[in-house]
Amino acid sequence: MSRMQQGDTIIAVSSPPGRSARSLVRISGPGAFAAVPQPPDGSRTGRVKLPILQEELPALALWYRAPRSYTGEDTVELLLPGNPDLLQRVVDHFAEMPDLRRAEAGEFTARAFFNEKLTLSEAEGICQLISARSDAELAAADQLLRGRLGKLCEKVAxxxxxxxxxxxxxxxxxxxxxxxxxxxxxxxxxxxxxxxxxxxxxxxxxxLEQLSALPHVVLFGPVNAGKSSLFNALLGKRRAVVSHIAGATRDVLAEPLPLPGGSEIMLIDLAGTGDAHDPLMRKSAEARRQALQKADLLLHCQPADKPAAETDTTVAAGKPVVEIRTKCDLAPDRCCDAIAVSAITGEGTAELLRAIREKLSGSMTSLSADTLALxxxxxxxxxxxxxxxxxxxxxxxxxxxxxxxxxxxxxxxxxxxxxxxxxxxxx
CATH class of the missing domain: 1.20.120.430 (tRNA modification GTPase MnmE domain 2)
Incomplete structure (x- = not known):
């Protein structure tokens, strides 16, 4: 249950997650200046030392008196080294103080809206900006922040x-x-x-929901075709189980994958086609069928060290298909009508990502200058x-x-x- 209360003093990291040279910790509310006292001369910026770890941690502090702050409340912003563990310790230290708690997700922006520092459209735009995963979503968030629809509706109103x-x-x-x-x-x-x-x-x-929906790109093919190895290689992390035993993948695995140029897809790894009498294969068949039905693009994977088979037209069902020869490091010969890739060496992965983007260019929703995001x-x-x-x-x-x-x-x-x-x- 949300604990949002206007009168509370709250704290949270207000920078994107990850490591960086500097990150921001924000404290907002009536007790902000008590948590980090302002210098006697009333300076708006200054160096402070926080009792974190065994020694005092230096930080640059900025004090904002209400209503001249992002939230419209008394606010202190601390600039610190962008180490996630260190930032968490700073938040933990202040959250232990009386009348000071961790902020709920979006609470700083909610206070800015309630204190009339932001319009509703601007608050919605900030929310969309934080969650944006593509150029189109960033453009939509920018529209909301600038209140484009509201300005158009003003004349009509x-x-x-x-x-x-x-x-x-x-x-x-x-x-x-x-x-x-x-x-x-x-x-x-x-x-x-x-x-x-x-x-x-x-x-x-x-x-906006249409802009947020990621195209489904599905890896499919026979068992032990190297689909899961390619899935892991494209993601840059071990997400799928890889084994020389045929049929190691039984579930449908899905992970978002950024493409060159700023767009993003949902990459999906399917269990391979195999023995219909295998009870485990039969259980995964329905999930496989649904994933293929929802696919926007199919990546037909076949190992380069084995003879290639034609794409099953019942599986493709009119969907765009990219032919891939996996494990190309094991076979010196190259197939001219397929992209040769190796999950081991990384060969062909950049070409594959470009091919995915080109195949999806017509189906990916974009936001032109005249289009309104709603x-x-x-x-x-x-x-x-x-x-x-x-x-x-x-x-x-x-x-x-x-x-x-x-x-x-x-x-x-x-x-x-x-x-x-x-x-x-x-x-």
Whole structure:
């Protein structure tokens, strides 16, 4: 259960994981200056010594008084050597102090939002920026941080607010027949214009979930074809069990793999095709079938020291296939229509990664300059605004040729709901 409380003082490492020359530890909340006292002269930066390990650890401290900080609270930021073990000890040391605890995931940004240092779109953008795994996701996060959708919706919201004011003016002066704030025909045309603008935003949008979905690239082939060795070699770590015994891989293994150029795939290692009477093979067959069905690209692995077989068309089922001859270090001859690779020497792996990227270039979702990246919340709110505008048009349709509006209160209600939905997007 989340322990997020606005009044608490919190601490966490605020740099990306891993080793670096410098890393940042942030303390935020009413007790931040008590945890790391500011110099008497009120300096905003200074050297401090933290009682960590057996000796005092020097650190550069930066003090920010509320509201002039990232979170809008009193904040101390400590610049320290980027050693993960050392940073953890620093956090542990401060977390043992009274009224100071470890921050929950995203809590600094949540406080920045609650203290009106960030809009909701900016907070969402920071969240997406941290979790981004590709150039497209980084571009989407940048859109959210800059509030691109909100800025587009501002103009539409202004026009909606103007129309709402005119309709409400008609309600206020309903007892004066000579006062017509806006004619039904004009209102209908302007509502349609707003509707078309929002519809266009949706047409040139892509769900962020679609950008986050990694293409599935599946290694498949006969047993003992070196698939698991290649899987480990591409990942740069031992993830799959490798054995000279045929059929050592029984499960479906999946790991994200970065490609040259910044994109990423989900690399999947399957159990090899083998004896259908083997009970273990039969158990893994269904998982294998599902993985092949979901694959965006197939890597057909066959050992170079054995005769090659044709790709099973029932397995490929119209999917793109890259032919691979594994264990090429064991066979001097090269096959001209396949990529020769060796998990032992690394030969051919760079060529294989380039081939994967080229094969997937048409299917990987990218974000062009004109495309809008939408969170599920944005899609829902745009859909709600569009529905309210359509309801407004239906109310106006029977009276387009009339000199004055009727059903003003119903029309005003629909416009108000559309405006509220747009307001939630704008933040």
């Amino acid at each position: 202004e026009e909606t607010a103007t129309l709402l004011a005119l309709v409400e003016a008609g309600v206020d002066f309903s007892d004066q027949e000579d006062v017509v704030a806006i004619a039904p025909g004009e209102l209908s045309a302007r509502v349609r214009s707003i509707h078309d603008a929002l519809q266009e935003y949706l047409k040139r949008s892509v769900p 969170l599920p919340r944005h899609e829902h709110l745009l859909g709600k605004a569009l529905q309210c505008l359509e309801n407004t048009e239906e109310l106006i349709k029977p009276q387009r040729e009339e000199p004055a509006l009727s059903d003003e209160e119903l029309i005003a209600n629909e416009l108000r709901q559309a405006l509220d939905a747009l307001g939630e997007i704008i933040g």
